[in-house]
Amino acid sequence: MNYQLCKDVMRNDARRKAFNELADKTFQLSFENWYQDGYWEETNMPYTLFDGKKAVANVSANRMELIWQGKKCNYIQLGTVMTDVSYRNQGLSRLLMDEIMKDWETQCDAIFLFANKRVLDFYPKFGFKREKQYRYSTRVDKAPGLRRKMDMSCLQDREMLKKYYLKSNPFSNLQVVNNYSVLMFYCSSFMKDSVYYIPQCDAVVIGEQEGSVFHCFEIFCDGGKNLNDMIRLAAPEGINEVILGFTPKDGLSYKIKPVDDSDNALFVLKSKENIFEGQELIFPEIFHT
Structure with a gap:
């Protein structure tokens, strides 16, 4: 043909x-x-x-x-x-x-x-x-704090997500940058209900809960913060384990498995x-x- x-x-x-x-x-x-x-x-x-x-x-x-x-x-x-x-x-x-x-x-x-x-x-x-590839996970005790589910059908929240994505993930040793396009392929469809703003630490977190496990895909915020503190605030109630969807810069306190x-x-x-x-x-x- x-x-x-x-x-x-x-x-x-x-x-x-x-x-x-x-x-x-x-x-x-x-x-x-x-x-x-x-x-x-x-x-x-x-x-x-x-x-x-x-x-x-x-x-x-x-x-x-x-x-x-x-x-x-x-x-x-x-x-x-x-x-x-x-x-x-x-x-x-x-x-x-x-x-x-x-x-x-x-x-x-x-x-x-x-x-x-x-x-x-x-x-x-x-x-x-x-x-x-290797996955990083840790046990976690939920810290008290608020988290707001962001509305991906709202222009203001989409612009807010882009603003925080441009700050990058300061905890990740391997980052994809300048690619809002792929981020929104997920966040405007499959993961539109998985985007949260954490006011206590001024961060946007993308993550999903499955039972007592929180799968944290990305954290976008300014640098100079502690990853474990961030996770404890971002995790929903009832969580006792967090699995990261990225490679942390400091993985010493994490369980690592293929x-x-x-x-x-x-x-x-x-x-x-x-x-x-x-x-x-x-x-x-x-x-x-």
């Missing part, structure tokens, strides 16, 4: 509609509201194959600026890898991967992705190496920088694409 490759699908209404139809069929997911609300940025670059007007395969390259131990890094995260069922086993994902590597392998410090269990044998063929990645494995391109090798890191979970 004669396929057409589009690298600018988001700007074209008809092609974006076809892209969203493929995403809905594959992941029960649409990017349309995120786009219409103005959160899509050029750092998100779908590479989409079309058969006529139908989107049949995609791999997205996402430019990401990371801060690792005070050093700025320019990474590419691959995501939204999908092929229409009727077009599988034709090498379409390989074609898209080859195109992305041609465009970006020499233009960034590293390329990485997260893969589900069905494709763990696929990415090593492109020179990717599987790496372990992440169960059987269905969300991290792969890093071997020919590029690999900060995960030999380190007990977790990539910030709210910035997976």
